[in-house]
Amino acid sequence: GPKVLQIPSHQIIDMGQMVTLNCDPVSNHLYFYWYKQILGQQMEFLVNFYNGKVMEKSKLFKDQFSVERPDGSYFTLKIQPTALEDSAVYFCASSQYGEQFFGPGTRLTVL
Amino acid sequence: AQSVTQPDARVTVSEGASLQLRCKYSYSGTPYLFWYVQYPRQGLQLLLKYYSGDPVVQGVNGFEAEFSKSNSSFHLRKASVHWSDSAVYFCVLKNNNAGAKLTFGGGTRLTVRP
Numbered sequence: 001g002p003k004v005l006q007i008p009s010h011q012i013i014d015m016g017q018m019v020t021l022n023c024d025p026v027s028n029h030l031y032f033y034w035y036k037q038i039l040g041q042q043m044e045f046l047v048n049f050y051n052g053k054v055m056e057k058s059k060l061f062k063d064q065f066s067v068e069r070p071d072g073s074y075f076t077l078k079i080q081p082t083a084l085e086d087s088a089v090y091f092c093a094s095s096q097y098g099e100q101f102f103g104p105g106t107r108l109t110v111l
Numbered sequence: 112a113q114s115v116t117q118p119d120a121r122v123t124v125s126e127g128a129s130l131q132l133r134c135k136y137s138y139s140g141t142p143y144l145f146w147y148v149q150y151p152r153q154g155l156q157l158l159l160k161y162y163s164g165d166p167v168v169q170g171v172n173g174f175e176a177e178f179s180k181s182n183s184s185f186h187l188r189k190a191s192v193h194w195s196d197s198a199v200y201f202c203v204l205k206n207n208n209a210g211a212k213l214t215f216g217g218g219t220r221l222t223v224r225p
Contacts, residue, residue, distance in 0.1 A: 031210035045212040055210055091154060097209045102154040
């Protein structure tokens with residue numbers, strides 16, 4: 001089936017540094033999402049994105065977070081600066097109009 | 112506001128036994144409902160989805176779910192589980208707008224004893 005790719009699979013950084021998580025969505029998809037999973041359990045919505053704009057963001061999407069997809073390339077999540085509580089697995093997803101397809105996740109560890 | 116509750120955080124069954132994982136949702140409109148499965152250190156895979164019509168929907172690997180509007184439920188079932196079904200299962204809700212966010216239940220960790 002359709003594949004969403006995420007790069008890198010694991011990132012370790014020091015608190016206060018900037019990090020960019022990359023997502024390569026399914027090629028003909030129109031909507032893009034980031035979700036955050038803490039402790040291997042609760043999956044929570046961060047943000048969705050369509051036509052170059054953020055549609056909706058949750059309260060977890062702090063001011064230090066930003067997303068973009070310049071010229072149809074990677075859909076990125078940038079965190080600047082990072083905090084300890086940003087340690088989690090971040091999942092990217094994409095969809096046309098219905099089912100969302102998920103990537104394998106990026107495990108972010110903030111020291 | 113919309114929410115999903117999975118009352119059982121952990122379920123353990125023996126291989127070959129039947130399975131039901133419970134899911135209750137809260138949403139004022141017509142929900143789109145999904146069950147996703149997550150294997151260790153992997154992303155999420157869609158098991159099945161309900162948009163409308165027949166309340167019993169079939170999914171992959173012998174899973175099915177039944178939508179009940181009166182009970183606000185979408186329970187997942189399987190007649191006979193296999194050890195490879197051990198994973199975390201998420202019940203998920205979405206409204207019917209394109210591009211809308213998914214709202215996840217807390218997940219149920221299923222362990223199948225050989």
